[in-house]
Amino acid sequence: MEAWSRFVDTFFNWTIIERYFPAIMKGVVVTIEIAGAVVVTGTLLGLVLAIVRTFRMLPVNALIVIFVDAFRALPPLVLVLLVYFGLPNIGINLPSFAVLWLVLSLVLTAFAEEIFWAGILSIPKGQWEAARSTGLGFLATLAYVVLPQAIRLTVPPLTNRTIAITKNTALGTVIGVGEILNQATTAQSFSGNATPLMMGAIAYVILFIPVVVLGRLLETRFAWRRV
Amino acid sequence: MEAIIQQFFNLAIMERALPLILSGLRETILICILVIPLGLAGGLACAIMSLSHLRVARWAAVAGIDFFRAIPPLVLLIFIYAGLPFAGLRPSPMTAVAVAFFLNTSSYYGEIYRAGIESVGQGQWDAARSTGLKGYQTLAYVVLPQAVRNVLPDLVSNTVEVVKLTSIASVVALPELLYSADMARSVTFNSSPIVLAAAIYLVMLWPVVRLISRLERRIAA
Amino acid sequence: MTTGAPPILEIRGLRKKFYDVEVLRGIDLFVLPQELVFVIGPSGSGKSTLLRCCNRLEEPSAGSVRVGGIDITGRSTDINAMRRQIGMVFQSFNLYPHMTALRNVTLALAKVLRRPRAEAERLGLAALDRVGLAGKARSYPGELSGGQQQRVAIARALALEPKVMLFDEPTSALDPELVGSVLNVMRELKRGGMTMLVVSHELRFARDAADRVIFMDHGVIVEEGPPQQIFSTPSQVRTRAFIAELGR
Numbered sequence: 001m002e003a004w005s006r007f008v009d010t011f012f013n014w015t016i017i018e019r020y021f022p023a024i025m026k027g028v029v030v031t032i033e034i035a036g037a038v039v040v041t042g043t044l045l046g047l048v049l050a051i052v053r054t055f056r057m058l059p060v061n062a063l064i065v066i067f068v069d070a071f072r073a074l075p076p077l078v079l080v081l082l083v084y085f086g087l088p089n090i091g092i093n094l095p096s097f098a099v100l101w102l103v104l105s106l107v108l109t110a111f112a113e114e115i116f117w118a119g120i121l122s123i124p125k126g127q128w129e130a131a132r133s134t135g136l137g138f139l140a141t142l143a144y145v146v147l148p149q150a151i152r153l154t155v156p157p158l159t160n161r162t163i164a165i166t167k168n169t170a171l172g173t174v175i176g177v178g179e180i181l182n183q184a185t186t187a188q189s190f191s192g193n194a195t196p197l198m199m200g201a202i203a204y205v206i207l208f209i210p211v212v213v214l215g216r217l218l219e220t221r222f223a224w225r226r227v
Numbered sequence: 228m229e230a231i232i233q234q235f236f237n238l239a240i241m242e243r244a245l246p247l248i249l250s251g252l253r254e255t256i257l258i259c260i261l262v263i264p265l266g267l268a269g270g271l272a273c274a275i276m277s278l279s280h281l282r283v284a285r286w287a288a289v290a291g292i293d294f295f296r297a298i299p300p301l302v303l304l305i306f307i308y309a310g311l312p313f314a315g316l317r318p319s320p321m322t323a324v325a326v327a328f329f330l331n332t333s334s335y336y337g338e339i340y341r342a343g344i345e346s347v348g349q350g351q352w353d354a355a356r357s358t359g360l361k362g363y364q365t366l367a368y369v370v371l372p373q374a375v376r377n378v379l380p381d382l383v384s385n386t387v388e389v390v391k392l393t394s395i396a397s398v399v400a401l402p403e404l405l406y407s408a409d410m411a412r413s414v415t416f417n418s419s420p421i422v423l424a425a426a427i428y429l430v431m432l433w434p435v436v437r438l439i440s441r442l443e444r445r446i447a448a
Numbered sequence: 449m450t451t452g453a454p455p456i457l458e459i460r461g462l463r464k465k466f467y468d469v470e471v472l473r474g475i476d477l478f479v480l481p482q483e484l485v486f487v488i489g490p491s492g493s494g495k496s497t498l499l500r501c502c503n504r505l506e507e508p509s510a511g512s513v514r515v516g517g518i519d520i521t522g523r524s525t526d527i528n529a530m531r532r533q534i535g536m537v538f539q540s541f542n543l544y545p546h547m548t549a550l551r552n553v554t555l556a557l558a559k560v561l562r563r564p565r566a567e568a569e570r571l572g573l574a575a576l577d578r579v580g581l582a583g584k585a586r587s588y589p590g591e592l593s594g595g596q597q598q599r600v601a602i603a604r605a606l607a608l609e610p611k612v613m614l615f616d617e618p619t620s621a622l623d624p625e626l627v628g629s630v631l632n633v634m635r636e637l638k639r640g641g642m643t644m645l646v647v648s649h650e651l652r653f654a655r656d657a658a659d660r661v662i663f664m665d666h667g668v669i670v671e672e673g674p675p676q677q678i679f680s681t682p683s684q685v686r687t688r689a690f691i692a693e694l695g696r
Contacts (some may be wrong), residue, residue, distance in 0.1 A: 010313045011313075066696070069436050072436045073428060074404070077398075078424060082235075087419070089417075090234050116400050121444055129542060130544070131544075132505070132528075133503055133535075134532070134555070134604065140560070145544050169299075181299070185305060187307065194311075196307075197305065198278060198310070201298060201388075204302055205294065205298065219342070
């Protein structure tokens with residue numbers, strides 16, 4: 001009994017929960033805001049790049065591939081530190097939440113572009129041919145025939161990847177963004193108690209488990225064709 | 228332009244930082260060697276448990292996988308490293324990293340294995356069982372080999388993610404690649420060491436990333 | 449068949465090379481208005497490539513193709529505008545799976561000819577009616593049989609009122625019992641005066657409905673003439689061998 005009450009006191013201390021609940025909630029709001037912004041800019045830009053790639057302009061495509069490969073190979077934290085510490089030294093001063101948003105958006109853009117591109121490529125050539133044979137131009141074919149089918153295919157991998165990247169908002173704590181983890185660790189040092197950390201962990205779980213479950217459902221509904 | 232080169236591509240500073248960065252790289256590789264096999268094994272165990280006859284085991288496996296996929300790895304790491312001491316446990320940075328990564332990567336690998344096993348048609352099970360093979364034998368000799376082949380790109384892709392994930396160990400002061408680079412940065416007030424570290428990550432992972440793209444496209448087609 | 453009127457389709461000196469392989473080695477072919485020209489030949493003879501060059505799905509390496517007097521292979525030709533006048537029906541139908549049959553048919557009417565929605569639907573339903581599928585307007589391709597899908601594909605090409613229709617092995621992907629429904633539609637089109645260029649193995653259909661049969665082999669036209677001549681008394685050895693090979 002002694003051990004149990006000590007456990008509760010360390011991780012579920014009610015006074016501390018009450019005192020720091022508002023701070024954690026503030027972190028939740030910041031997390032949601034940044035995650036939301038990242039999802040919007042990342043997927044849109046990724047789609048735009050994939051569409052640009054369909055025009056088959058070799059130099060442009062080369063640049064896109066280099067960008068996409070680099071941002072898929074580099075750890076996000078490396079990029080965050082690079083941008084956060086490097087830019088001010090060349091005169092560009094961005095607030096930390098902007099740095100976080102910028103880096104995570106570019107990372108999501110890179111992954112989203114690859115996913116959309118794979119989707120577009122998987123549409124049979126016959127669909128292009130049929131549409132072009134009726135006189136539909138290139139863009140019209142893309143817009144009405146190819147993309148609607150391609151996007152349907154991209155939902156499961158895109159959802160998975162988006163979840164992974166938005167969880168990286170936790171990295172913001174390293175550069176002082178006031179998201180959940182930051183609020184939790186600050187509260188933990190002030191209070192000398194681990195409860196805020198537990199609150200932070202639970203906040204993340206409550207935020208993301210529904211998304212993970214949704215992702216799993218979408219995955220089974222739109223499964224990639226496998227051998 | 229000049230300022231950009233000075234700040235990010237300062238070769239003199241990169242050269243000075245190189246020994247520190249290389250020792251960081253060594254540490255990163257050690258972490259990977261420890262964590263990746265653990266994750267692969269843990270994930271396999273999770274996936275097998277999710278197939279169990281016992282509803283409790285199945286439920287626990289799926290809940291565990293979803294739970295550890297929902298928590299950001301950094302949060303898990305900090306919880307273990309900074310939170311457990313309050314309960315009397317004082318893990319070293321390496322131990323904290325190992326445990327956090329084990330929990331996180333097992334759930335991701337577990338999900339991939341699970342999808343792979345599911346993608347092997349029921350007919351395979353039926354055929355194997357009807358020749359007298361037991362459940363675990365069917366799994367080992369018939370289903371798993373096919374499952375792994377089906378999800379190989381995802382397994383490789385996730386392994387790349389794990390290598391990238393080692394960079395968060397820098398937050399708990401484990402002297403891996405990013406930590407060493409950041410240390411060099413704070414001493415020189417110059418970001419070139421981090422660029423060097425980035426270059427090393429690129430050299431390690433770019434070829435694999437290219438390979439994954441190609442594999443993904445072939446499966447989607 | 450109107451004689452004396454200029455050909456709808458004029459192919460002169462058509463050549464096509466894929467890498468080092470010359471698939472079409474100098475084709476000259478005219479199709480007169482309301483003619484049904486049937487192209488037969490062994491696989492690899494270039495029949496499909498010939499058809500696909502006619503609407504520039506393949507770019508000719510040399511030679512010219514004129515439709516309704518206009519050179520479609522010219523550099524300045526608006527190929528999208530030209531393609532409205534050339535209907536194409538594919539072996540694998542290529543219907544848009546995410547759209548209803550009606551939408552499949554009206555997409556080009558709406559986006560290319562910019563017809564208002566009500567008019568496009570009216571024209572689309574009329575086209576579907578001509579192929580006997582007005583009742584399936586709201587069905588998706590996945591809900592239709594192969595024969596029905598191909599007929600919708602024909603309606604899709606028909607709705608744009610093309611000058612000539614190209615058929616690339618329209619029944620080769622169909623189960624035997626469904627072939628008849630598609631051939632009947634093609635017969636109807638012929639009766640209605642459509643100019644048609646058909647690549648196919650359906651020899652009985654050719655005997656009944658074709659005005660002219662062309663035998664191709666290794667990228668050249670070996671022999672052409674009325675069906676009776678080609679099937680019963682071919683003058684070339686290769687033609688005779690091919691016909692015999694196909695049997696009945």
